Amino acid sequence: xxxxxxxxxxxxxxxxxxxxxxxxxxxxxxxxxxxxxxxxxxxxxxxxxxxxxxxxxxxxxxxxxxxxxxxxxxxxxxxxxxxxxxxxxxxxxxxxxxxxxxxxxxxxxxxxxxxxxxxxxxxxxxxxxxxxxxxxxxxxxxxxxxxxxxxxxxxxxxxxxxxxxxxxxxxxxxxxxxxxxxxxxxxxxxxxxxxxxxxxxxxxxxxxxxxxxxxxxxxxxxxxxxxxxxxxxxxxxxxxxxxxxxxxxxxxxxxxxxxxxxxxxxx
Amino acid sequence: xxxxxxxxxxxxxxxxxxxxxxxxxxxxxxxxxxxxxxxxxxxxxxxxxxxxxxxxxxxxxxxxxxxxxxxxxxxxxxxxxxxxxxxxxxxxxxxxxxxxxxxxxxxxxxxxxxxxxxxxxxxxxxxxxxxxxxxxxxxxxxxxxxxxxxxxxxxxxxxxxxxxxxxxxxxxxxxxxxxxxxxxxxxxxxxxxxxxxxxxxxxxxxxxxxxxxxxxxxxxxxxxxxxxxxxxxxxxxxxxxxxxxxxxxxxxxxxxxxxxxxxxxxxxxxxxxxxxxxxxxxxxxxxxxxxxxxxxxxxxxxxxxx
Numbered sequence: 241x242x243x244x245x246x247x248x249x250x251x252x253x254x255x256x257x258x259x260x261x262x263x264x265x266x267x268x269x270x271x272x273x274x275x276x277x278x279x280x281x282x283x284x285x286x287x288x289x290x291x292x293x294x295x296x297x298x299x300x301x302x303x304x305x306x307x308x309x310x311x312x313x314x315x316x317x318x319x320x321x322x323x324x325x326x327x328x329x330x331x332x333x334x335x336x337x338x339x340x341x342x343x344x345x346x347x348x349x350x351x352x353x354x355x356x357x358x359x360x361x362x363x364x365x366x367x368x369x370x371x372x373x374x375x376x377x378x379x380x381x382x383x384x385x386x387x388x389x390x391x392x393x394x395x396x397x398x399x400x401x402x403x404x405x406x407x408x409x410x411x412x413x414x415x416x417x418x419x420x421x422x423x424x425x426x427x428x429x430x431x432x433x434x435x436x437x438x439x440x441x442x443x444x445x446x447x448x449x450x451x452x453x454x455x456x457x458x459x460x461x462x463x464x465x466x467x468x469x470x471x472x473x474x475x476x477x478x479x480x481x482x483x484x485x486x487x488x489x490x491x492x493x494x495x496x497x498x499x500x501x502x503x504x505x506x507x
Numbered sequence: 508x509x510x511x512x513x514x515x516x517x518x519x520x521x522x523x524x525x526x527x528x529x530x531x532x533x534x535x536x537x538x539x540x541x542x543x544x545x546x547x548x549x550x551x552x553x554x555x556x557x558x559x560x561x562x563x564x565x566x567x568x569x570x571x572x573x574x575x576x577x578x579x580x581x582x583x584x585x586x587x588x589x590x591x592x593x594x595x596x597x598x599x600x601x602x603x604x605x606x607x608x609x610x611x612x613x614x615x616x617x618x619x620x621x622x623x624x625x626x627x628x629x630x631x632x633x634x635x636x637x638x639x640x641x642x643x644x645x646x647x648x649x650x651x652x653x654x655x656x657x658x659x660x661x662x663x664x665x666x667x668x669x670x671x672x673x674x675x676x677x678x679x680x681x682x683x684x685x686x687x688x689x690x691x692x693x694x695x696x697x698x699x700x701x702x703x704x705x706x707x708x709x710x711x712x713x714x715x716x717x718x719x720x721x722x723x724x725x726x727x728x729x730x731x732x733x734x735x736x737x738x739x740x741x742x743x744x745x746x747x748x749x750x751x752x753x754x755x756x757x758x759x760x761x762x763x764x765x766x767x768x769x770x771x772x773x774x775x776x777x778x779x780x781x782x783x784x785x786x787x788x789x790x791x792x793x794x795x796x797x798x799x800x801x802x803x804x805x806x807x808x809x810x811x812x813x
Contacts (some may be wrong), residue, residue: 246621249652253608262608270599507557
């Protein structure tokens with residue numbers, strides 16, 4: 241034990257954004273909690289989707305023309321968004337709680353490449369996990385709905401957009417969680433902020449006069465982001481892509497603030 | 508090489524680091540010594556760019572740390588033991604770190620082997636003891652084969668074997684020409700580990716000197732005298748540079764005189780001596796005396812300005 245045999249390292253070593261992304265991917269995949277959170281997300285998307293679809297088939301709608309077969313089969317996304325948001329948050333707050341953030345930032349002293357690395361590694365992982373989940377939920381849901389002739393095919397207008405849009409929405413919520421975690425550096429505070437941002441605006445709006453609330457509703461994060469995942473358009477909401485773009489803008493603002501704070505504040 | 512110039516850090520109205528100027532040279536082990544809360548960790552975080560100085564600057568190998576494009580090649584640091592997510596294995600922790608700079612996988616195995624963690628490297632780090640955490644921290648510091656090594660309290664939590672191992676490691680790193688900067692709050696640890704000392708108290712520089720010089724300059728030899736007539740002897744010994752204090756029983760502590768001088772004075776006055784012992788201040792005492800002075804100086808200056 242008294243002899244330390246450590247040969248010199250002669251290999252090339254330099255920081256690069258691509259390498260930092262690989263590093264963040266290594267961090268993400270090496271935590272058991274990541275696997276559990278992703279598994280929970282898939283189970284929520286598919287499981288809740290199936291349960292809700294079964295429920296709706298048991299009580300078929302009076303007017304089938306207002307029935308949104310896509311939204312019904314993807315109902316699980318509404319719950320799964322919290323699992324994925326919390327995972328995005330833990331990806332960075334976990335480093336603050338364990339003080340390993342200092343090890344990370346000492347290795348990436350420019351700091352911002354670490355945040356972008358996390359965003360890319362986490363974003364790609366979420367897309368890869370959520371696309372199959374929403375597709376599975378859609379296909380299974382439609383086969384249940386076909387019993388009452390309520391199903392819809394992928395070829396119908398807006399269906400592919402709504403299904404894949406749901407996966408993109410999940411990814412954006414995950415990145416929002418990551419941004420809030422980076423900004424607040426604290427899991428409890430971050431989760432409160434995430435739930436607050438996704439729920440509270442609708443509650444506050446409900447207290448205002450209808451003329452104001454109807455005009456403002458479309459700009460709230462959840463209605464804006466959810467527009468992409470339904471085929472039938474909510475008359476009060478923005479168009480699917482406009483709404484999703486607005487949700488991405490909110491996420492980008494949070495990540496931008498987090499980046500600014502990351503550069504400015506002591507680690 | 509680490510060069511700090513007037514480095515200052517203020518948290519609210521508390522001055523954690525106060526105008527520190529020092530240079531840490533290559534090819535030697537430099538001890539960074541100070542009581543808990545003296546500002547050692549803050550200084551180390553500023554060297555690594557983790558905390559921004561309120562004023563002043565610090566360069567590592569000629570540049571601010573942030574300006575280096577191969578940071579792990581320039582500085583390897585251990586800031587806190589067990590700075591690892593408890594769910595992740597030591598291997599993956601080091602691999603993620605290596606990836607940032609494109610360091611090869613085989614290097615991760617090498618450092619794990621070198622610090623003696625091969626048996627546990629693939630297990631979750633949550634169950635690591637403090638000693639294993641320190642070894643992992645040292646592995647982290649050595650990953651990029653750095654020119655400068657910064658270790659904050661690396662001996663904490665290690666057993667005797669571990670302490671001996673870290674000492675040997677530090678000596679060999681310095682012998683290879685690296686800059687080695689190691690903090691501790693225990694003088695006794697540093698006396699055997701470091702060749703050079705930077706001592707701080709309350710965020711201020713107290714000493715920047717070799718270990719031997721530090722002890723020589725700071726120690727004041729005193730003589731313990733036990734006698735049947737302490738009052739009479741004390742009166743005999745008094746002089747301009749002499750300090751006599753009365754301890755319990757019939758014992759005096761005398762500074763400023765040698766045992767020979769005291770023995771002769773007692774003989775001339777016909778006073779019987781029961782004990783006459785020269786006492787060298789220990790390293791720990793030197794350190795405590797010096798840092799206590801710094802604390803009092805600070806208290807006085809605050810009082811004078813308010």
